[in-house]
Amino acid sequence: MATFVDRYPDEAKVVQASFAVAFIALGIGAFFGLIQALHRTNILRVIDSVDYYTLLTAHGVLLALVFTIFFLVGVFTWAIAKGFERPLPDIRLTWAWFGLMTTGTVLTAVAILAGLVPEIPMSADVLYTFYAPLEAHPAFYIGLAMFIVGTWMAGADWFLAYRDWRGDNPDERIPLQPFMVLTTMIMWYVSTLGVAVAVVFFLIPWSLGLIETVNPLLTRTLFWYFGHPVVYFWLMPAYLLWYTVLPKLAGGRLFSDPLARVVFVLFVLLSTPVGIHHQYVDPGIAEGFKFIAMTNTMFLLLPSLLTAFTVVASVEHGARQRGGEGYLSWLGALPWRDPAFAGMALAGLMFAAGGFSGMVNAGMNINYLVHNTLWVPGHFHMTVGTAVALTMMAGTYWLLPQITGKTVYSRPIGLFQVVLWFIGMVFMSNAMHRGGLLGIPRRTAEPQYQNFDFAAAVGSVGEIRMQIAFGGLLLFLSVVFFLFNVAATWAEDRVDTPVDDTIPAPLSPPSGAPLILDNLALWTGIAVVLVVLAYTLPLASIVTDSGLLGSSPGFPVAISLEALAEAAASALPHVSLDAAAGLRPLDVAAEAAETLEVSR
Ligand code: HEM
Ligand SMILES: [Cu+2]
Secondary structure (H helix, E strand, O other): OOOOHHHOHHHHHHHHHHHHHHHHHHHHHHHHHHHHHHHOOOOOOOHHHHHHHHHHHHHHHHHHHHHHHHHHHHHHHHHHHHHHHHOOHHHHHHHHHHHHHHHHHHHHHHHHHHHHHHOOOOOOOOOOOOOOOOOOOHHHHHHHHHHHHHHHHHHHHHHHHHHHHHHOOOOOOOOHHHHHHHHHHHHHHHHHHHHHHHHHHHHHHOOOOOOOOOOOOHHHHHHHHHHHHHHHHHHHHHHHHHOOHHHHHHOOOOHHHHHHHHHHHHHHHHHOOOHHHHHOOOOOOOOHHHHHHHHHHHOOOHHHHHHHHOOOOOOOOOOOOOOOOOHHHHHOOOOOHHHHHHHHHHHHHHHHHHHHHHHHOHHHHHHHHHHHHHHHHHHHHHHHHHHHHHHHHHHHHHHHHHHHHHOOHHHHHHHHHHHHHHHHHHHHHHHHHOOOOOOOOEEOOOOOOOOOOOOOOOOOOOHOOOOOHHHHHHHHHHHHHHHHHHHHHHHHOOOOOOOOOOOOOOOHEEEEHHHHHOOOOHHHHHHHHHHHHHHHHHHHHHHHOOOOOOOOOOEEOOOOOHHHHHHHHHHOOOOOOHHHOOOOHHHHHHHHHHHHHOOO
């Protein structure tokens, strides 16, 4: 049977292009990740510490936003065409959103990376959370806005496809994969409204100098209004693959279509009214609002546990079809040599561990213990960094043949690569969690905090550092093998049936699902009501306290070496300006601080 690229050649091109952008971002982002891991741990320093934030911003933006979301639009385009069994309504619209997203990405990336070149008066070292009053070059925000509008247009494209399909199939259940795409996009529309308001009404005019000040707490709250749902936006393509592809790869069928629908509906309802759980330590938001956000967050456990149950049950069913038996020995009957299966299964396993550390983050009181420590990157490298990223890489081994018509260049390399990622992440993420518990901060190039001892209860800080650096190295190598395998696959010749792309019907079919689950308008309505309830009062009180535009001028974050050297020279009369400029700026600053301390 003809594969996707033969049936939908135009759509396949868009998916290919989306994947290509995603993988370029993955390669660059992973390279920066390695530099950070080696730098922070003081193993190898190839950049100046002042450039650390430039790389960290690029790492966060390129991996957490560009890689994940470009892969998402690729998978969703594939799922819509395949699920509705028809081409997209107007391929020009499809290329238009792809073009807008790509242009926005390039603009943002240029604004960030220009920070590495002193001659270019542009910088955006504001990290991927872009909290005001840290101020980036306008191109950074404008690029982000274009990127988001691009995703909105992509959603419109898929909803138009739905409308056409519905016209021809008035009484049918929405096929499962498109159902997942549409519910995810509803959540995305509701949640991106926050960040869009922050960027368009406050941050862009402010960075352009059209308004003098911003209210940092307001823009921050609007960011997190979007910042939690975005994690489900990353996760939903992984869920789509776990629910619909993983059981098939395991040799079985999805356990329950209705349960899968319930889970996606729960995410529409619950993922937005929780964002304040990222602001437990923010002053200016009353404790009660934080408590409500925490309670809502705990409800989100439900769809995650339902997913664990449904996916594991489906995979077990597959194993038993393949002759697996016993309470646990069926695990041995699974196709562990298939990189697509093994990668997704390992990703799911690590997601379980990430879920536990997430529960710690979500608890208002224990959050204080780990807030802004290395624990937090330890957590999200397990979730977005593995559950999502590894599922996407593994899924590529099944999807790429469909959209290119070519077989995977090397399945053994694929298997090696996904296992290498898992092992690397065990080292890096576990050590990050432990470091965080000792109080080692995140987001700093110089975590040694001169003359400060991080006492370890078990092991030593040196050992934790080695594990982070070693794990980071394995992760980077894994990406190199992945990209090589992908490029080599792309270079192969076309074949007729590169992969078995059929998806068997679920054990419990959609006909058993209550009709109301497909009532998208109803769920959208309830989601909006919940958001209004959760956010009206906190936002009103923030605006009442310090005004819509606040009082914070911008703090452009480019660190000027000259300014530092000058400050150092005036603090250290015995050091000439030239000599100071030759030193590593942070050493100069540290010495200056010491001298000041002594003379006081
Ligand atoms: C080669 C693989 C990777 C390595 C070696 C790596 C390494 C690191 C390190 C060491 C940090 C902490 C820096 C600090 O707080 O000072 C970090 C932060 C981060 N990483 Fe990764 N990472 C990798 C892959 C990923 C992936 C796949 C994602 C997401 C899809 C990701 C998302 C992030 C984000 C969002 C941050 C936080 C940035 C910030 O604090 O602003 N990383 N990474
Ligand atoms: Cu969150």
